Amino acid sequence: MPYRAPVSEFAFLMDHVVGMDRVAATEKFAEATPDTVQAVLTEAGKMAEEVLAPLNRTGDLQPARLENGVVRTSPGFADGYRAIAEGGYVAISADPEYGGLGLPMSVTTAVNEMIASACLSLQLNPLMTQGQIEALENHASDEIKELYLPKLVSGEWCGTMNLTEPQAGSDVGALRSRAEPKGDGTYAVSGQKIYISWGDNDFTENVVHLVLARLPDGGPGTKGISLFLVPRNLPNADGSAGVGNSLKVVSLEHKLGLHGSPTAVMQYDGATGWLVGEPHQGMAAMFTMMNNARLGVGVQGVGIAEAAYQHALNYALERKQGRVPTDEGFGTILDHADVRRMLTGMKAEVFAARALTLDLAVSIDLAHATGDADMTARAAFLTPICKAYGTDTGIAVADMGIQVHGGMGFVEETGAAQYLRDVRVTAIYEGTNGIQAMDLVGRKMMDGGAAAKALLAEIAATASASDIGGALTDAVAALGEATDMLTGMEMNDRFAGSVPYLRAFALALGGHYHLKAAMAEPGGVRAKLAESFLLRQLPELHSLLAQVRLGAEDLYALRDDDFAA
Numbered sequence: 001m002p003y004r005a006p007v008s009e010f011a012f013l014m015d016h017v018v019g020m021d022r023v024a025a026t027e028k029f030a031e032a033t034p035d036t037v038q039a040v041l042t043e044a045g046k047m048a049e050e051v052l053a054p055l056n057r058t059g060d061l062q063p064a065r066l067e068n069g070v071v072r073t074s075p076g077f078a079d080g081y082r083a084i085a086e087g088g089y090v091a092i093s094a095d096p097e098y099g100g101l102g103l104p105m106s107v108t109t110a111v112n113e114m115i116a117s118a119c120l121s122l123q124l125n126p127l128m129t130q131g132q133i134e135a136l137e138n139h140a141s142d143e144i145k146e147l148y149l150p151k152l153v154s155g156e157w158c159g160t161m162n163l164t165e166p167q168a169g170s171d172v173g174a175l176r177s178r179a180e181p182k183g184d185g186t187y188a189v190s191g192q193k194i195y196i197s198w199g200d201n202d203f204t205e206n207v208v209h210l211v212l213a214r215l216p217d218g219g220p221g222t223k224g225i226s227l228f229l230v231p232r233n234l235p236n237a238d239g240s241a242g243v244g245n246s247l248k249v250v251s252l253e254h255k256l257g258l259h260g261s262p263t264a265v266m267q268y269d270g271a272t273g274w275l276v277g278e279p280h281q282g283m284a285a286m287f288t289m290m291n292n293a294r295l296g297v298g299v300q301g302v303g304i305a306e307a308a309y310q311h312a313l314n315y316a317l318e319r320k321q322g323r324v325p326t327d328e329g330f331g332t333i334l335d336h337a338d339v340r341r342m343l344t345g346m347k348a349e350v351f352a353a354r355a356l357t358l359d360l361a362v363s364i365d366l367a368h369a370t371g372d373a374d375m376t377a378r379a380a381f382l383t384p385i386c387k388a389y390g391t392d393t394g395i396a397v398a399d400m401g402i403q404v405h406g407g408m409g410f411v412e413e414t415g416a417a418q419y420l421r422d423v424r425v426t427a428i429y430e431g432t433n434g435i436q437a438m439d440l441v442g443r444k445m446m447d448g449g450a451a452a453k454a455l456l457a458e459i460a461a462t463a464s465a466s467d468i469g470g471a472l473t474d475a476v477a478a479l480g481e482a483t484d485m486l487t488g489m490e491m492n493d494r495f496a497g498s499v500p501y502l503r504a505f506a507l508a509l510g511g512h513y514h515l516k517a518a519m520a521e522p523g524g525v526r527a528k529l530a531e532s533f534l535l536r537q538l539p540e541l542h543s544l545l546a547q548v549r550l551g552a553e554d555l556y557a558l559r560d561d562d563f564a565a
């Protein structure tokens, strides 16, 4: 079945669940009226359906490859990229001073989801550029901004992020790449970076790498790291892409999925780079890009979940198997209780995860537009939840999609398996979901749980306003107790319960979004879906919190030797 962009679902969520009207009411985003947003989403949806979705299978079957040091992308990807760039979708939220549309992140979020559903491998390219644009807008010198931002915003050039090295994965502070001042305001950047998404391509004039490296006086750990802009081609005086820089793609990885996205080992040999931000403050600048990407990667998960759901539903509406239990059914496997359980659960989780991405995007927009500290804290707290729950949902729904297909899900020709292979990495890159959960219970709770409690109060208010909110009220009470307990625990005890705590929080948020939808549409499809979520998904929260209360002790009951015994 061809992908259908859920444009009306975005409109419903924006109007009734995440309060997009608050964004349009700010001076900064006054142009984001419902009509404008609807027009942008409709056009983007059409492009995703007609231009990008047909490329998804091609990218899987004909991966990007390295030929004599040159990356050759999958057939059709250049045209797909051009459609994204010419439509202005790389830079919906970029500053209009540099050619961006200046629309809210919430609009970018909806557009990114549709592009990710259609072709995740290709979507990763503009996602990286979006993060780079935000990092440069916030941290680069005026000269860099004037030269690079218009090219990145238009999509003529694209951006990458270079953190990972063989010995420095989750532990970025272990990186060894170096940068030596050349005495003319530039730096010679050297080192090897691995797993660099879209490290090169054959359809943009230039590729701009943001590279973390250490200056000669940079101390150990994350505090000694600086950020450098290192273009593949050094710009000429007129701003065009000039001669090649001293860097190359050494190889491309062979991966489980996401075949259309070239994942590169990059070698920098004294490549000319420019410092972005202050010396030794590279992590702060890179965090702008990473936070942007964490929302973006959560959205990738939702995009694949939506596509996998649509695919599985279509199959279930066609496949006949077994005796149909009711006279009035479809006469297909969708009549079977277990298949309905799977598809209802998939639909309910997609709704919750999508609402979470838009809620976070709205918080980011309001924080930018108003500078409100509480909104900034709300966005910071939601970011790791969104990244992990969005991607976990992508994986769980794609997995369930295979199950709905039966054997046809396991053979490649239906495409159901590709969704799972492609989305699997989203729980790993941009900070593994384990690292996200540790961020949530560590850094994001340094306020003693204040941001968590503020969100729980919002959820409690929704629960008490609804006739069917009893289970959510109980969930909030349990989560509040667990939050108090966590903030009093030793850090390793917190970490032991961090993944279950993050998921429990996401489920409570899911209940909150579902109830808001149910109250906006009493008796409708969304109200039925909300009841199902509360009955079938939300109760998992209590078993998750039981794990949170355990702390770490039992996890160390097996001694190191015992694992191999």
Ligand SMILES: Cc1cc2nc3c(=O)[nH]c(=O)nc-3n(C[C@H](O)[C@H](O)[C@H](O)COP(=O)(O)OP(=O)(O)OC[C@H]3O[C@@H](n4cnc5c(N)ncnc54)[C@H](O)[C@@H]3O)c2cc1C
Pocket (backbone or CB within 6 Å): 160, 161, 162, 163, 164, 168, 169, 170, 171, 194, 195, 196, 197, 198, 255, 258, 263, 425, 428, 429, 430, 431, 432, 433, 434, 435, 438
């Ligand atoms: C397809 C792909 C694309 C990528 N794109 C990019 C890119 O564009 N740019 C870039 O810089 N990087 C990129 N990465 C790298 C990615 O961000 C890392 O793989 C990721 O951060 C994890 O690092 P690692 O692979 O070294 O795993 P490790 O850090 O070795 O982690 C292994 C396991 O240990 C856990 N772990 C590690 N440390 C801790 C800890 N302190 N506490 C608890 N658990 C811990 C992890 O959660 C994980 O389960 C990409 C990776 C892939 C596979």
